[in-house]
Amino acid sequence: MTSSTLRIQRVFAIANLLVAIVFAAAGxxxxxxxxxxxxPLAATVLGLTVASVLVFxxxxxxxKALTIxxxxxxxxxxxxxxxxxxxxxxxxxVHGEFGIMGVLVMCLVGALVVPYxxxxxxxxxxxxxxRAEST
Amino acid sequence: MSFVRVLKIxxxxxxxxxxxxxxxILYLRVDRVPGRHEETVVSVWQSGARVARQVGTNxxxxxxxxxxxxxxTRVYEHILGEGPILALHPLVMGASLVPERDGLKVTYEGxxxxxxxxxxxKLQAYEPMDIVAGVGVRLSVDSRRVIAALASELRVKEADLxxxxxxxxxxxxxxxxxASSANDAVTADNLREAVLAAALYLARHLQPDGxxxxxxxxxxxxxxxxxxxxxxxxxxxxxxxxxxxxKNAEVQKAAVIAAxxxxxxxxxxxxxxxxxxxxxxxxxxxxxxxxxxxxELVRTGIGPEFRADVERIAxxxxxxxxxxxxxxxxxxxxxxxxxxMQVQYYSGEAALALARAHRVxxxxxxxxAAKRALEYLVSKPALFVGARYYWAAEHWTCQTLEELxxxxxxxxxxxxxxxxxxxxxxxxxxxxxxxxxxxGACGRGPFLSPRLTLxxxxxxxxxxxxxxxxLAGISxxxxxxxxNQVRKTLGFLLRYQLRPGPSHxxxxxxxxHGGFPGSVTELRVRIDFPQHAGAALLRYLKLLESRxx
Numbered sequence: 266m267t268s269s270t271l272r273i274q275r276v277f278a279i280a281n282l283l284v285a286i287v288f289a290a291a292g293x294x295x296x297x298x299x300x301x302x303x304x305p306l307a308a309t310v311l312g313l314t315v316a317s318v319l320v321f322x323x324x325x326x327x328x329k330a331l332t333i334x335x336x337x338x339x340x341x342x343x344x345x346x347x348x349x350x351x352x353x354x355x356x357x358x359v360h361g362e363f364g365i366m367g368v369l370v371m372c373l374v375g376a377l378v379v380p381y382x383x384x385x386x387x388x389x390x391x392x393x394x395x396r397a398e399s400t
Numbered sequence: 401m402s403f404v405r406v407l408k409i410x411x412x413x414x415x416x417x418x419x420x421x422x423x424x425i426l427y428l429r430v431d432r433v434p435g436r437h438e439e440t441v442v443s444v445w446q447s448g449a450r451v452a453r454q455v456g457t458n459x460x461x462x463x464x465x466x467x468x469x470x471x472x473t474r475v476y477e478h479i480l481g482e483g484p485i486l487a488l489h490p491l492v493m494g495a496s497l498v499p500e501r502d503g504l505k506v507t508y509e510g511x512x513x514x515x516x517x518x519x520x521x522k523l524q525a526y527e528p529m530d531i532v533a534g535v536g537v538r539l540s541v542d543s544r545r546v547i548a549a550l551a552s553e554l555r556v557k558e559a560d561l562x563x564x565x566x567x568x569x570x571x572x573x574x575x576x577x578x579a580s581s582a583n584d585a586v587t588a589d590n591l592r593e594a595v596l597a598a599a600l601y602l603a604r605h606l607q608p609d610g611x612x613x614x615x616x617x618x619x620x621x622x623x624x625x626x627x628x629x630x631x632x633x634x635x636x637x638x639x640x641x642x643x644x645x646x647k648n649a650e651v652q653k654a655a656v657i658a659a660x661x662x663x664x665x666x667x668x669x670x671x672x673x674x675x676x677x678x679x680x681x682x683x684x685x686x687x688x689x690x691x692x693x694x695x696e697l698v699r700t701g702i703g704p705e706f707r708a709d710v711e712r713i714a715x716x717x718x719x720x721x722x723x724x725x726x727x728x729x730x731x732x733x734x735x736x737x738x739x740x741m742q743v744q745y746y747s748g749e750a751a752l753a754l755a756r757a758h759r760v761x762x763x764x765x766x767x768x769a770a771k772r773a774l775e776y777l778v779s780k781p782a783l784f785v786g787a788r789y790y791w792a793a794e795h796w797t798c799q800t801l802e803e804l805x806x807x808x809x810x811x812x813x814x815x816x817x818x819x820x821x822x823x824x825x826x827x828x829x830x831x832x833x834x835x836x837x838x839x840g841a842c843g844r845g846p847f848l849s850p851r852l853t854l855x856x857x858x859x860x861x862x863x864x865x866x867x868x869x870x871l872a873g874i875s876x877x878x879x880x881x882x883x884n885q886v887r888k889t890l891g892f893l894l895r896y897q898l899r900p901g902p903s904h905x906x907x908x909x910x911x912x913h914g915g916f917p918g919s920v921t922e923l924r925v926r927i928d929f930p931q932h933a934g935a936a937l938l939r940y941l942k943l944l945e946s947r948x949x
Contacts, residue, residue, distance in 0.1 A: 296534030343410070347417050354421035355486075358428025359540075359569075360498055360847055361833040370846065387410065391403040 274327045277389060278320035281334055284381060285313035305341055312337035328393050335389035342382025349374050430481035430571040432501075432834060437478040437573070441514050446472045448619065448907035450522070455514070467577070473904035474577040477503070477516045483569040488547075488562050491532055494539030496569055498834045499526045499849045499921045502540075503572055506550050508565040513553045515546045517572050522619050522905050523549055526921035527848060538848060571834075576904060584895040586887045588948075591941040592646070597899055597914030598934030599642035602635050602927060603654035604911065610661025615926040618898065618917065621907040624924065629677055630749075633662060633689030635927040638935050640693055644700035645938060655693070656703050662690050663709050670731045673716040674709075681739070684720055684729045687713050688749035695756040707760065714757040717750050718769050725776030726788075744789050747777060748796025755803040771808045774800050778816035787816075794820050795932075798861035802868045814872055817865040818882070824858050825885050837895060838920070840888030849920040852896055855889050856916070856932035862886045863939035890940055893933050896920060 292306040316334030320327040353371050440459040444452040444466040452466040459476045467474040482505065485496050497504070503516040520526055520541060528542040550565075551558040583590055605613040612635060615624040636658040643652035666686075667676050676686040691713040697703030698710055720728045720738050729746045730739035751773035758766040777788055777797045787794070798817040801810060829843045829850060841850035842858050866882050897916055903909035905923065915925035916933040 339410070343413060350417055350421055351424065354424045355428065356495070356847055358425040358483075359496055361429065361432065383410075387406065390406045394403045394406065 271324065273392065274320050274324070274331060277331050277392070278317040278327075280385070281313040281331070281338075282317045284338065284385070285310045285317070287381075288313075305344060309337055309341040331389060332393045335386040335393065337386075338382060339386035339390070342378060342386060345378050345382060346375070349378065428483055428486075430483040430502075430569065432480050432571050432573075434480070434573055435478075437480050439479045441477040441479065441516050441572075443475045443477070443516070443518065444469070444472050445475060445518075445904035446470075448522075448621070448905055450519070453514075455512070473579075475518060475904060476575040476577065477514075477518065478573045478575065479505075479570050480573055481571045483571070485567045485569055488543070488567065490530065490543050491537075491539070493543035493567075494528075494530065494541055495847075497540045498571070499540050501571060501834055503570050504546055504550065505568045505570050506554070506561065506565045507568075508554055508556060508561055511554055513550050514570070515550050515553075516570075517574060518902070518905060519549065520546060521902065521921065521923060524617070524619055524923065525549075527919070540847070576902070579903075582895045582897075582899070582901075584891045586890050586894065586940070588941060588944045590894065591890075591937050591944070594894055594897055594899065594914075595642055595934050595938045595941060596646050596648060596651075597897065598916065598930040598937070599639055599646065599648065599651040599654075599914075601898075601912070601914035601925070601930050602639055602934075603650050605927070606654045606658055610657050610665070612658070612927045615924055616912065616915070618901070618906045618912045618915070618923040618925060621911065628928075629662070629666060630683065630685035630689050630745075631926070631928040631931070632658065633676065633686055633693055635931045636662070637689055637693040637696060638931040638938075640696040640700065640702060641938060642934060643702055644696070645942070652702050655697065659690075659693050659697055659703060659706060662686075662693070663706060667709070667713075668733070670716055670733060671736045673719055674712040675716045675731060676713065680732065680734050682731050682733065683743075684717065684727055684731075684746040685749050687716055688746060688753040691717060691753035691757055692749070695753070695760050698760045699756075710757050710760050714754060714761060714763070714766055717754060718765060720750070721769055721773065725772035725774075727773065744793040745796060747773060747788070748794065748800060751777065751800040752796050752803055755800055755807075758807070767804075767807060770800065770804060771810070774804060774810055774813050778810070778813040791820065791823065795857040795861035798868075799864045802864035805868045805871055809872065811872065814865070814868055814874070817861065818869065818874070818878065821862055821865055821882055821885065824862070825881075828885065828889065838892065840885075840890075840892040842889065850892070851919040851922075852893060852916050853918065853929050853932050855893055856929070856936045859886055859889050859893070859936035860932060860939060862889070863936060863943060867939075867943055886940060890937060893937065897933070898925070 288306060289310045292303065295302065312334050316330040319330040438457055439455055441453065441455050442459045442462040443450050444463050446469055452463050454462040456462050463474060466472060486492050500517055503514060503520060505512060505514050523545055525542040525545040527538055527540060530537055530539050547562060548558055551561045554561065602612065605616065607613065612632060613623045614627050617624060636655055639651055639655035639658060643655050662676055666678060667674050670682060675682050676690040677683060691710065694706040694709040694713065697706045722728065727747050727750050728738040728740040729742050732739055751770050754766045755770035758770065774797065781788060798820065801813040801817050804810065824842060827843050829838045829841045832838055838850055842855040843850050844854060862882065863886055866879065866886055869879050869882065898912045898914060900909050900913055906912055912925060914930065916929040917923045917925055918929060
């Protein structure tokens with residue numbers, strides 16, 4: 266394993282840990298507990314954390330662990346996005362067109378979810394998929 | 401797995417979700433084309449209660465005899481379209497109606513009952529605050545209360561109705577027979593009438609003891625619990641200004657009685673000084689708005705007896721000011737010390753009050769304190785982008801700007817207020833398909849009906865900014881943009897003033913005449929609603945009149 270590969274894996278491991286901390290804090294801050302939210306959130310936080318630990322503890326498994334954690338995060342991100350988009354579709358169905366404010370709300374929510382929970386894991390899959398193919 | 405495959409999976413997923421969302425939108429949407437309807441719910445209302453109802457395709461032929469009852473009003477609610485309700489869960493159903501536009505239809509064992517927008521308004525069940533997962537959420541409708549009303553109408557148990565009933569959303573267009581449409585023309589004559597009506601509403605609701613009927617539910621005629629001294633003072637301040645402008649004796653008399661109540665029974669000691677408020681801890685807002693009132697009463701000659709009050713309350717407010725211009729908003733009477741805590745509004749109120757008081761006292765320290773406060777309020781905090789008060793409650797600040805302009809022009813404050821108005825313009829409702837009548841209102845989100853006080857207080861500041869901008873020689877284009885916004889929003893306020901509003905839902909419409917409700921769906925009038933709306937309309941009226949001179 267080259268040193269550049271190791272460096273990239275470690276950068277992803279740290280970034281994954283940061284995402285896990287943000288999600289854990291957000292989940293902890295929720296005012297009520299509901300398994301439908303807690304379970305996927307806990308699975309995502311756990312998956313990201315375990316993968317990060319494996320990168321440092323078992324470098325041989327790093328590529329596989331980061332690929333799986335990227336899939337977990339992507340699944341969670343798409344689930345979150347689906348809920349947001351369906352909520353917006355419901356409200357559009359009820360209220361009809363609701364102007365620029367509604368579009369802004371939608372864009373804001375999207376901007377909070379898409380880069381970190383959809384684009385980031387897709388980038389991870391791109392990087393580690395290519396590395397898996399080349400090895 | 402290759403990245404191309406990942407892209408394909410995500411792309412397919414997005415396409416699937418998109419298709420599902422589109423299907424959901426098409427499934428839920430209802431037509432709202434005015435005039436295109438088959439069935440009409442015809443109701444007859446008398447003294448605020450529904451006394452008869454029929455449903456049919458030829459409304460003119462229905463309930464003709466009942467409509468002849470004394471004081472009866474016949475209302476057509478044309479059903480423009482129907483749509484499904486996805487679930488009866490309070491959260492889902494509560495979000496499934498457009499406030500003030502949609503009602504519910506339920507079919508139960510072959511019988512049909514309707515909860516029309518009028519019924520739901522009468523219940524005051526639109527836009528309740530509910531707690532969902534520990535968070536306060538404002539839904540479109542309180543579905544539990546509406547279902548209870550429908551069950552009562554059908555004389556069945558709620559549980560049976562929810563189990564066997566088929567619920568549908570109905571989009572409704574209301575027509576009150578014999579009622580003229582609301583006069584929302586922003587003309588001097590109409591503004592004059594609206595201002596007087598708002599002032600007379602407050603005068604009518606002032607009791608002999610000098611206290612207002614604080615909040616009145618128009619649909620029941622009942623006064624609600626609660627009282628606020630800052631709001632008492634604010635309402636009195638508007639009565640004074642309106643009394644001065646209209647020269648109406650009833651309004652002027654009410655202003656003096658309400659001010660006497662503050663002066664004689666609610667003014668106490670804060671250390672060595674006099675302040676307004678009750679209890680061991682008093683707030684700055686009560687004293688500030690009382691000072692505003694006293695200063696106006698003396699300046700206009702309506703209440704010269706309050707001159708001493710102006711001096712002593714101004715002294716207290718100045719003593720609450722910090723060296724940087726900010727005010728300490730509370731005073732501990734037991735500990736005889738100011739409490740350096742801040743809440744919204746009070747600093748702006750204190751600044752405006754001192755600026756007005758200076759016209760009476762002529763004391764340089766009053767003017768200096770007002771100037772310093774304004775400078776503080778419009779200065780940018782080093783570590784917080786949300787201005788001093790979250791860029792949300794600047795209506796008093798911008799009135800202070802205008803009040804001080806001729807004596808102490810502050811160009812930074814003018815830019816601050818112009819920017820704030822630009823920010824407000826971004827949130828003004830335009831082209832909302834489901835509710836074109838909200839045009840011009842300051843919105844509170846895309847799915848809720850607008851609150852009138854939000855628009856009113858922002859237009860108090862809007863007109864004040866406009867006046868200062870004209871004096872400052874701001875470009876004609878910017879002034880025109882601001883004035884167009886002001887006129888649109890004032891038009892919205894005029895549209896929803898209870899002149900008479902949906903009087904068929906009120907047991908005593910005369911008592912409510914001139915009031916401004918909390919929102920389009922909240923038919924309750926609290927004393928600060930006509931105060932803010934009336935003051936905004938009066939400011940613009942004065943501006944129009946000054947142009948004629």
